[in-house]
Amino acid sequence: xxxxxxxxxxxxxxxxxxxxxxxxxxxYTNSKTYDQVIADFTALDKRSDIASxxxxxxxxxxxxxxxxxxxxxxxxxxxxxxxxxxxxxxxNNAIHPxxxxxxxxxxxxxxxxxxxxxxxxxxxxxxIIPIYNIDGYLNRGSFSRANQNGPEQYGxxxxxxxxxxxxxxxxxxxxxxxxxxxxxxQWKPDILIDNHVSDGSDYQYTMSLIVSQRNKLxxxxxxxxxxxxxxxxxxxxxxxxxxxxxxxxxxxxxxxSGIVEFMESPRFATGYAAxxxxxxxxxxxxxxxxxxxxxxxxxDLMIVMINRASSEAKExxxxxxxxxxxxxxxxxxxLGWKLDTTKYEMIDFNGYESSHIISKVTGLPVLWxxxxxxxTKKIRFYNTYVPEVSVKKPSMYIVPQAWTDVIYRLxxxxxxxxxxxxxxxxxxxxxxLNEVRHPDHPYESHYVHRGTKVEATVQHVQxxxxxYVIEVNQTSNRYIVETLEPxxxxxxxxxxxxxxxxxxxxxxxxxxxxxKAEQILIEHPAIQxxxxxxxxxDTTFAKSHWNQLYFIYERSEYKEPTHNRYPVALxxxxxxxxxx
Ligand SMILES: [Zn+2]
Numbered sequence: 001x002x003x004x005x006x007x008x009x010x011x012x013x014x015x016x017x018x019x020x021x022x023x024x025x026x027x028y029t030n031s032k033t034y035d036q037v038i039a040d041f042t043a044l045d046k047r048s049d050i051a052s053x054x055x056x057x058x059x060x061x062x063x064x065x066x067x068x069x070x071x072x073x074x075x076x077x078x079x080x081x082x083x084x085x086x087x088x089x090x091x092n093n094a095i096h097p098x099x100x101x102x103x104x105x106x107x108x109x110x111x112x113x114x115x116x117x118x119x120x121x122x123x124x125x126x127x128i129i130p131i132y133n134i135d136g137y138l139n140r141g142s143f144s145r146a147n148q149n150g151p152e153q154y155g156x157x158x159x160x161x162x163x164x165x166x167x168x169x170x171x172x173x174x175x176x177x178x179x180x181x182x183x184x185x186q187w188k189p190d191i192l193i194d195n196h197v198s199d200g201s202d203y204q205y206t207m208s209l210i211v212s213q214r215n216k217l218x219x220x221x222x223x224x225x226x227x228x229x230x231x232x233x234x235x236x237x238x239x240x241x242x243x244x245x246x247x248x249x250x251x252x253x254x255x256x257s258g259i260v261e262f263m264e265s266p267r268f269a270t271g272y273a274a275x276x277x278x279x280x281x282x283x284x285x286x287x288x289x290x291x292x293x294x295x296x297x298x299x300d301l302m303i304v305m306i307n308r309a310s311s312e313a314k315e316x317x318x319x320x321x322x323x324x325x326x327x328x329x330x331x332x333x334x335l336g337w338k339l340d341t342t343k344y345e346m347i348d349f350n351g352y353e354s355s356h357i358i359s360k361v362t363g364l365p366v367l368w369x370x371x372x373x374x375x376t377k378k379i380r381f382y383n384t385y386v387p388e389v390s391v392k393k394p395s396m397y398i399v400p401q402a403w404t405d406v407i408y409r410l411x412x413x414x415x416x417x418x419x420x421x422x423x424x425x426x427x428x429x430x431x432x433l434n435e436v437r438h439p440d441h442p443y444e445s446h447y448v449h450r451g452t453k454v455e456a457t458v459q460h461v462q463x464x465x466x467x468y469v470i471e472v473n474q475t476s477n478r479y480i481v482e483t484l485e486p487x488x489x490x491x492x493x494x495x496x497x498x499x500x501x502x503x504x505x506x507x508x509x510x511x512x513x514x515x516k517a518e519q520i521l522i523e524h525p526a527i528q529x530x531x532x533x534x535x536x537x538d539t540t541f542a543k544s545h546w547n548q549l550y551f552i553y554e555r556s557e558y559k560e561p562t563h564n565r566y567p568v569a570l571x572x573x574x575x576x577x578x579x580x
Contacts, residue, residue, distance in 0.1 A: 057179025097155025102195025121310030150291030
């Protein structure tokens, strides 16, 4: 075994690359069961002193997550990793258990390092979650991935609550997510690798790669990933005969129409990681390639990334720290992005010619890729996103203690919070929720609000002892702002945490309010003028007694101040508050 592995080692920029040849590799046709995976990792832990396996928080299956840490210096805690300046690489597997490639690849990689500890770089610590969606992994079958070429058996995409965990990183409905975030915040990794299998087009590559979208990632980190780290990974993969391409999301029907870079908002694992200045990667093996090839492509890519991270470890740690410090004082935050279709890079792409044939099932045209006609063509890679919604951060947010689900998630994510020491009335900025839209059908257990528009107002509001004050001067400012600003695509408001404020609680009887309305119009001529012009502009309105009364009600002091008022206050400049 040693001879086999060493025979394929080669030296490049003082870094060893391990690329065991296919003939030396186990042939994977099936994925392992949950019990087998845990037994195999446990055996590695017992056999080696460079590995340490422990259990962390629970999942929705009632079973705990396992965390398998590898370090050639036996650095098995986050505190030691930081003090000894190790770069922390977290590897997450089976968030989609129908895509178990990373589980088997991570085991093979861990076993290789246990067999050859000298090959594990000393300046990195690996934090491997062997199986993340345990619930889905235990829901094993052979049919849920209709288009995928193996393994023979695999788990199901959703977890015990039928949730896609790779949409759950902000709402954190799943216990798996809460436990993951606790592990993530404990380790604060520099790099997150979240292993997947793609669907979509056919092409030659076994492996494609999503990198934290460069405009969204902190500029210090994205300059490094775009100019150095990612080109290095591509070059190393090519060198070992395993070329890769960007994840293939096509502009039109086929890759020749161009590839659009994936925008992973914070609901996704790597989008969540980017909020904490962690560089995220999503390796996506190609569903039509045999399972065995996919496992070993994942293995190769992880080792290439680990070696690259080792050779750049000092810079990665420095940039992570600098990005964190810059985030503490960053003023402007982007809440939503859109693709700039006028900007693209030309990249070489190894695809297959395609055409349309007539389906024998329906008699209608269907797309067909001709694998006997491989091509290498220059295609467009659309990889520029521009801000669509931005906000200036406040100095502080105040979250009333009533909103326990929000406070809990802030705390799980390491946000420093203070509590008011006594009841206090504060003049603060509030958002009036002017436009809120949601779909008719739930998505991932929520009626997610889209296109929310707010208007800032200043109001005089009572707070109570124990309400939460969050200063926006933290390394995790992006998490704070992107979750607490209601216009954000993945804000807590978007995910329905504040829906209570969207309903009016008290109304009026029109026959009683009619007299009051008359009085209001006498006392407030401005409302009379508005009413007159509304009647002129809208004949239906002019014929509705109720609508006209409500028009007056809304503009009077009877209107409920809490209705459609976003309950989190913003303090634009620091004021002295009595908090602990
Ligand atoms: Zn996936």
